[in-house]
Amino acid sequence: MTKPLRKDAQRNRDLLVEAARGLYAERGLDVALEEIAKTAGVSIGTLYNHFPQRADLVNAVFADRAETVAKLAEHALSLDDAWIGLTSFIERVCELQAADRGYNELAAARPPQTEDLERGYELMTRIVERAKESGALRADFTLEDMAFVTWGIARTVEATAAVRPEVWRRHLALLFDGMRAPAANPLPEPPLLPGELAGIMGGCD
């Protein structure tokens, strides 16, 4: 599809992605582009040559995460227990957030996606529907409500990383308890529509 890169160009590109990966993980997405270039041992011009838009570099760095999330979703569906499938999927995604400050910020801006959006949407829908049908997940819970989990945990991870890096699990457990069917009381607002959530995610480029 895309034109083949010259050997040195490919190498520089890889160095840039690797440098960005490290800096993003440690300090978040707001690292100066000049610093990424310097860390990669490459000039700022080269960075712009490979990644004209800031988002291009971010996408390159986290492209593998989309794949990872898809794998996690498939694994979740392979588990017998639908509730455990749902919660362990969410927990794994949260672990990704907790392990990488940059990914945490990205997930907070646009809840976990897969490379193939159609497919990811379908996988996650199945995870949620299956949990509802099993009777474990409250009936009024929707796929879009998962964004609340991601957003909430993102902020908790960010705030507590330096002090109690695992305490987000407590926050998450509280959320899970609110998601169980027996816990359900009527919710005051209709869920986000798929289109509304998409609009939110689109606005953060």
Add this chain to the structure above:
Amino acid sequence: MTKPLRKDAQRNRDLLVEAARGLYAERGLDVALEEIAKTAGVSIGTLYNHFPQRADLVNAVFADRAETVAKLAEHALSLDDAWIGLTSFIERVCELQAADRGYNELAAARPPQTEDLERGYELMTRIVERAKESGALRADFTLEDMAFVTWGIARTVEATAAVRPEVWRRHLALLFDGMRAPAANPLPEPPLLPGELAGIMGGCD
């Protein structure tokens, strides 16, 4: 206590606070100081004269919120139903967050405080303890767990304000359902210690 201000100085100070209040509410705390000065119709030097530190202006703008939170807490304690006292208190605070982008950011950095820290701590503790004793709030919930609520709602408010400004109430209702005593499953992590939370809040000046 503090020396009395000259009449014009007091007026300029008020203009600055008022300008900052409006800009913070609309656009968050990251407004350029020069813009605040210009909006107030005052020079940048005057702003620095009154508020040498950036945080001084923020504190001046939101000083009244501390008072408001204290009043809300007192009202919550005056209600017969301890659960309603707790949840309506939280809901009111969240409404403050939803109504003001600046306050929302502030609350996300350092969960709701009162002017008199000692007193606020005591009031909120009473709200939580009373709800536990009534049997409505799960026994393993602590005051520090309220920070999860604030953090989570802060992010949801921020993300959804433009699209569905009231949908945070749904997120909150899910949290409440997880806080009810019958919903309680064992939590995987011990709560944040008071000192740990204080450390988090202190780090954001």
Add this chain to the structure above:
DNA sequence: ACTTAAGTTGAGGGTCTCCTCAACTTATAC
């Protein structure tokens, strides 16, 4: 009215980050 301490002003220096582009270097194909 006059004095003076209090307060205001805004140009300007400093820092940081972004982004461009003309000159230079190098991989690759023949």
Add this chain to the structure above:
DNA sequence: GTATAAGTTGAGGAGACCCTCAACTTAAGT
């Protein structure tokens, strides 16, 4: 080996924002 397209370089202009300070203005006391 050479030609050429592909890729690299880094100085430098542009734009934000921060903060200071010496000169100026004004409220308030006498």
